[in-house]
Amino acid sequence: MAFSARPDGSTEFVNRPWLDYSGLSEKANRGNGWQLTIHPDDLDEHLSKWRASLTTGAPFENEARQRNANGEYRWFLVRAVPLRDQHGKVVKWYGTLTDIEDRKRAEQERERFRRLQADLAHENRVSMMGELAASLSHELRQPITAAITDATTCLRWLTRDQPDIEEAREATMRTMKDGTRAAELIDRLRSFYRKGAPPERELVDVNELVREMLVLLRSEVDRYSICLHTDLAAELPKVTADRVQLQQVLMNLMINGIDAMKEVDGARELTIQSRRAENEQLQVSVSDTGVGLPPQHADKVFEAFFTTKTHGSGMGLRISRSIVESHGGRLWAAANSPRGAHFSFTLSTNGQVPQ
């Protein structure tokens, strides 16, 4: 569909396909009549861009919904370029209208899907935190108890007949340390809880992420008398990744490992390893000595809604796998020897990450 306009922006001519689409007469389209078909929500932006092009003579381009003869709106890409005389003065604008409804729909569909995934991922994080509530409140209670005790101590030194300023100062310093630890824990939790904005890519130190998540899991590990081993390779290259998403993968794998050992007699060992792998990749593994994977169906655990837990949603590993894959890596499961499960994922370290 095509049109032409005068230097002041008023319509001079519209072609037949546009008349058919809009259902308006040629006369109604002339002058500023074209504004009638633009969706009211898109009109302001469209007009201000059009005016800007008319003032500067720069090519015009905008996406706006246009009403058809049946009163339905479809997305159009509207473009116009100026025709100039020999002195460079704009004498006319030639424009096209391209129906982009299908592309726009697909974009919106993708955006909806992305949001759904982000919501699911968030749901998964919230439910993980719910599972850890008892341990986390204990973890938070510790520095608060210490802060109250240290503040009490400080007062005692100050209100003695012979106040001891040096002792009071030391108790105050301890109070500050207590408060800092509580605040740090809350910050970690908050950043983990944060609702997923579009994935953010930044340089991430995977070992640091493992340590951060272990802080949140410490009480949980203690509570079930689990022996924690970490074997983190020194000088591991950083990866370009979404921090919160990777934390989520680690958290899912570690909580699964803990869950698998809760009912198990004998040694309960959770091992987290990181190392360089081939092809500029690094590999992170989480192994436990728990109940293990369903025999012959190790990969089944990645299916949506597959769960062996009474309270599980069956989405944790599914979400973790799609997160790892969106980072260009792989997540798989294997049996641990002599018992338990072993989960590993790879991440690319060369910065080549599909967006």
Added chain:
Amino acid sequence: MKITSDPTLFVIDDDDLVRAAIQGLLKSEGLQTETFETTQQYLCCKRPGGPSCLALDVELTEVSGLDFQRQSAESGVRIPIIFSM
């Protein structure tokens, strides 16, 4: 560890901040304290013969405080225990 017959309070808590806080508070009361991260460390130390008492975290890492109380009683360690939550 100093050998002394002054009353000594033993504190076992796996949290370093809590341990330091309890020790500080007791110091302001003029009490002598010895702190330990684990029951194992406590059992390994030479304990003086004088009057003493043990402040024990109920939720210890390797063994619960209550289990430890039972174990130590069984192994003949007799000491009054104050549990901290």
